[in-house]
Amino acid sequence: MTRGQGKSSKKKPASKKPAAKSKSEKSPRAAAAGANELHAGSRGKYVYCVIKSPEAMHFGAIGLGTEPADVHTVNYRDLAAVVSDTPIGVHDPTRDNVLAHQRVNETVMREHTVIPMSFGTVFKTRDDIIELLRSAYDAFGDVLNKMSNKLEFGLKILWDRDLVVREIENDDEDVRRLKTEISSQSGSTYFARMQYGRLIDAALQQRSEQYVAEIFAALREVSVASRTNKPIGDKMIMNAAFLVSRDQEEAFDTKVKQIGARYDKLTFKYTGPWPPYNFVNIRLKLERAS
């Protein structure tokens, strides 16, 4: 089984730039004024993630937009928000936009521990971002320390329901008997059908829970934490994320492949590494001045 990724393409490595102000590095105040001058309030800063970096960094033209925007950092002490300029307005979660958001985080996380932003976060000015980093400085620092050298992997498991139903019909004597009764069509089959349905549902539920429990148990020793999300669609029986230490990445990978081979009737969607979206929960409450 191979591990899927969002979508990767070769990217330019991030280049570190000295912290010294170059000509394009305006003071926060000047930069904010500049943004306002362009078109009153028409440009904002899209934020991809927060990292630890005392220096300003540039990641190249890999951001959102039909012309991928230049991605750079806004720094406050040793924290940095990874941003690009963007038009202000709703950012639809189209595939292009979502891929661009992921492309940036994927690039940045090669060399940094990142706290990912959820999709579509736009700030008004550079100063607003500095204010964010300043106010949440301790919380961000704490989470960055805890996430250091950890990666997220996704594992979604799907089954072919009809195939499992046939298996149950083969394995379970009661189910088999009911099925014969229904197909023989002698008299009313209403109660037999009702009971058949109930038995099948219960057996499906039981099998799905058993698979999920076994798979979680097998991955427990090679991961730091896990999170279960709501399955998507009616074929999915497990939708989970695992947090894995960088030094256990290979062990985790091997284990997933072993499981994939053991449960050959299940379909595995294995993806990563991701920034730890499922393991970082930062809620910032903003009161808007009305």
Add this chain to the structure above:
Amino acid sequence: MLILDRMLVGGIKWVLGKIAAAVDEQMNDAEGLREQLLAAQMRLELGEITEEEFAETEREVLARIRELQERRGGGQPLSPLDGKLTGVEATFGGDDERGE
């Protein structure tokens, strides 16, 4: 390709103050729409629908999400300087954090 589910559920999230209860309902509607979009992506990935069919669903769902967002004044950039950052709540961990 199912990247969207991560980006919408996780990471740093904003809770805008002064959001009335009525808006919560709209948020739930938006949640339902996102689930529709994710389900369509899943079906595309499984080959159950074609690219064209997916594109059509995507267009419809995105238009409705946008409509909801615009109705509740979304698309406004965040500005901690204009307003006030009244709460920072950071937690780390999964369902079964087991330490190291």
